[in-house]
Amino acid sequence: MLVAPSILSADFLNLGSEVQAVCRAGCDYVHIDVMDGHFVPNLTIGPLVVQKVAQIASKPLDIHLMVENVSSFVDMFIPLNPEFISIHFEEEKHLHRMIAHIRNSNIRPSVVLNPHTSEEGLKYILEDIDMVLIMSVNPGFGGQQFIPNIYKKIQNIKNMIIQKNPNCLIEVDGGVNDKNIALLKQSGVDMVVAGSYIFGSDNYEKAIFSLR
Numbered sequence: 001m002l003v004a005p006s007i008l009s010a011d012f013l014n015l016g017s018e019v020q021a022v023c024r025a026g027c028d029y030v031h032i033d034v035m036d037g038h039f040v041p042n043l044t045i046g047p048l049v050v051q052k053v054a055q056i057a058s059k060p061l062d063i064h065l066m067v068e069n070v071s072s073f074v075d076m077f078i079p080l081n082p083e084f085i086s087i088h089f090e091e092e093k094h095l096h097r098m099i100a101h102i103r104n105s106n107i108r109p110s111v112v113l114n115p116h117t118s119e120e121g122l123k124y125i126l127e128d129i130d131m132v133l134i135m136s137v138n139p140g141f142g143g144q145q146f147i148p149n150i151y152k153k154i155q156n157i158k159n160m161i162i163q164k165n166p167n168c169l170i171e172v173d174g175g176v177n178d179k180n181i182a183l184l185k186q187s188g189v190d191m192v193v194a195g196s197y198i199f200g201s202d203n204y205e206k207a208i209f210s211l212r
Helices: 012-024 047-056 070-080 095-104 120-124 150-164 181-187 204-211
Strands: 002-005 030-035 061-066 084-088 108-113 131-135 169-173 191-194
Touching (some): 002 030, 012 030, 012 047, 012 204, 047 070, 061 070, 070 084, 084 095, 084 131, 131 150, 150 169
Parallel strands (some): 002 191, 061 084, 108 131, 131 169, 169 191
């Protein structure tokens, strides 16, 4: 299991130290939640802060854009050279074009589904992406409870991936902890985002290891 701590739950007064700490603790990616206050009812960080995170992180960035006006935000973050940029299926009108733009910028494209969003639309773009990010909480805030009916959705998407693009990863974000990680793995998840579970622990290395 790949583990991507979400800095949304980090101590922002000591953000540099927090990023370095989870990298030293053995995470695989640093997950960045970008929120614009419109697509979700929260406002978080922009490219200036993420640029500093990129400079100090020893692990690649996994950027999740919870925004309207997707194309403008994608272009803001492409110069930071993250490993992944994830965009929401619900917001981007020209999804195939935006996926191609991200890939042509030498960044791995990922598509995000909110808890209520059907996975059926994925079959038309699954061969063009490197990851599907499944929200297991309603996006916008950390510390929420995992929505249990997401397991079936994960399994459905895993079956689609096996048929269409076996190299595509499944990432899950929201309410991930040591109590549900085994079932997530059994359902077909490759990578998890964990914020409060990791940053709320007193031992980041132990928390990451428990998920891996």
